[in-house]
Amino acid sequence: MLLFGGDYNPEQWDAPTWAEDVALMREARVNAATVGVFSWSCIEPREGSYRFDWLDATFERLHNAGVAVILATPTASPPPWFSLAHPDALPVRADGTRLVHGSRDTYCAAAPSYRQAAARVATKLAERYAGHPALVLWHVHNEYGTMCWCDHAATGFRTWLQQRYGPAQQGLDELNEAWGTAFWSQRYGDWEEVLPPRATQWLANPSQTLDFRRFWSSELLRAFVEQRDAIRAHTPAIPVTTNFMLSDTPVLDLWEWGREVDVVAIDHYPNSRGSSAYDQIALAADMARSINQGRPWLVMEQAASTTVEDHAVVHRPPGRTLLDSLAYIAHGSDSALFFQWRASRAGAEMYHSAMVPHAGPDTRIFREIRSLGHALEDLNEVSGSTTDAEVAIVLDFDSWWAIEARRVLPARVQYLDGVRADHRAVTFAGHLCDFVPADGDFSRYKLVIVSNTYVLSDEAAHGMHQYVRNGGCMIVTCLSGVVDSSNTVRLGGYPALLRSLLGVRVEEFHPLARGELVPLCGGGYGSVWSERLEAHGADVLDRYETGDLAGGPAITGRAAGSGYAWYVSTRLSDERNNLLVLDALAAAGITPALAKLGPAVHGLLRRKGSGHSWQFWLNYGDTTVDVPTRGYDLLLHRPVPARVELLPGAAVVVRQDGAP
Ligand code: GLA
Secondary structure (H helix, E strand, C coil): CCEEEEEECHHHCCHHHHHHHHHHHHHHCCCEEEECCCCHHHHCCECCECCCHHHHHHHHHHHHCCCEEEEECCCCCCCHHHHHHCHHHCCECCCCCECCCCCCCCCCCCCHHHHHHHHHHHHHHHHHHCCCCCEEEEECCCCCCCCCCCHHHHHHHHHHHHHHHCCHHHHHHHHHHHCCCCHHHCCCCCHHHCCCCCCCCCCCCHHHHHHHHHHHHHHHHHHHHHHHHHHHCCCCCCCEECEEECCCCCCCCHHHHHCCCCCCEEECCCCCCCCHHHHHHHHHHHHHHHHCCCCCEEEEECCCCCEEECCEEECCCCCHHHHHHHHHHHCCECEEEECCCECCCCCCCCCCCCCECCCCCCCHHHHHHHHHHHHHHHCHHHCCCECCCCEEEECCHHHHHHHCCCCCCCCCCCHHHHHHHHHHHHHHCCCCEEEECCCCCCCCCCEEEECCCCECCHHHHHHHHHHHHCCCEEEEECCCCCECCCCCECCCCECHHHHHHHCEEEEEECCCCCCCEEEECCCCEEECCCEEEEECCCEEEEEECCCCCCCCEEEEEEEECCEEEEEECCEECHHHHHHHHHHHHHHHCCCCCCCCCCCCEEEEEEECCCCCEEEEEEECCCCCEEEECCEEECCCCEEECCEEEECCCCEEEEECCCCC
16 A cells, blocks of 8 residues: 555644544545654653653544554653753763753753653553554654764774774774874873864864764664664564654654665755756655665655755646646655645744645645545555666765865765766656665676765775676766775875776866866866876876866776776766666667657656556656556556657556556
8 A cells, every 4th residue: 555644643632633634634545644753842841751642542533534644752852850850861962062851952962861752762662562463654753863972972983993993902903903093193092092083173174073973873773773673672573764854954764764664765855846856856765765675665844845844945836737647656665755744833844835724724735635545545556566777876984974074175076966967967867766775786787887986995995896807887077086995095196906997097176166067179178176187097088178188088988897987087067978778788788668759758667576566657847748658547547558648747657567
């Protein structure tokens, strides 16, 4: 079944509203509601004293209405009593400011008192609702991602570092070496001297910063695992997840996290109203699916219309809720869930849209929600099916963190911009794109793009050599392979361990000024970054046309073993990158699973082992498109003999075997 529904907060409403809620949920075909996300102060109003009456009643009401419960642990929002009783568990910023309650996420995840209280409330919930027939999924916490630089964080960081580098003096010597503490007199003589990268006078140590990021991701993971295991002890058959937020600078290493959740769930809020909303959806969805190892995953939260963030209010245009929800599903999601069911009357997110708006059910938004619910009922047979991709992009959280450790590289060099551009080029060519870790298994792909993979371990570099020599095609883009896992430069020219594979040597970086474009002889231009590149065995495929690098190689290619590897020494303009990726796809011998019918029309395929497959066609453009397809239209309940007309903003789902 495809899950449809959203975060449900009955604690914000009264009894007549609860009755209307279940009636409207039925009407809209809602089949799942997430309860309890921010309910800690209602569940445990005083330390150690619990109230479940309202939650019991919510379970019963939802169950009687045929709505399954996704039960959240409320640990992203400790109640005020908690921060007064445990002031040491309040979060501290890098500049030493201790925050107080009054919002959400006011805790330090490394504080023992917080961890105990979180595990305790999770256990109480699991004891209470174990065996309840409405319970289908656990949603631990909410959007893990809050950081802290307090003394608890410092203690945890030292323990983590001792596990990485070894205890005692020898471990400290290793750490001094790995962090390059000979620079600026940073040598540590005692473990107690080692701190999180707090506010300091001038630039921080990039190796320390990268290790702190790694530590914090794993500290949050330990907090998640504690709750997960406490829950599993009572409900071993119920899957456990948490909702990831795919932000511009991630706090979590999602490859590590993906192994610990039973199913990957994401929250996603595209901020474009145009056709590029699809690029954002495809990127997030492809990441979620890949982190879930190709299995169906969940959209846990999306907005029915407006999101309110940083004073920028973005609404979803009419019709988009269905189109976007089908786009996530086409990319492997088995749900369309929302934040939230009913728009709050008060609180920081009072103007965030919801499935039931302030104006009530007689609204454009609720009508669209109801249509979506009915459409999803028609698509239930798709759930459990998977997708196939022959192209992958490397997604590397170390590189993301290291590139964005401020002021080592210019702020305009953003890791995700490089990944996004390459993902857009694969999408433009009509291919589904997976993501893969830098040291992952590339063998199932015919083309892998190593997109600004700045941190490269020996093992990952070795795997890349093997992949190409065994026949793989690989594009490596600028700023890859520059530093080792300690964030220390590899000497002799970049991209160091990949030089012999690519047949190139980067001698010098030429960062480009904001807005500066360097034309290439073969058309298009580079921006943001360029490099003085020498070909040592590679063919020069394009050169810089003007500027200090005029005449020098910009793009190279080289056959290695039975594969082929390109190197791109700048951030290419979209048109030029599209051409390069099309060339690489042709060289790799890959054609799209479904014909490409224009830049804003997207065709995707989901399959089930039994031989069933479903075509999803999504029109994000503003013209009607004639789609050649045959089978059975699941939304309009009719056979499709040869083609369908796809109106702007419309979607069609066609079962391939045709049988109704
Ligand atoms: C995420 C959070 C929700 C809410 C929305 C707002 O989905 O989990 O609690 O803050 O963002 O967009």
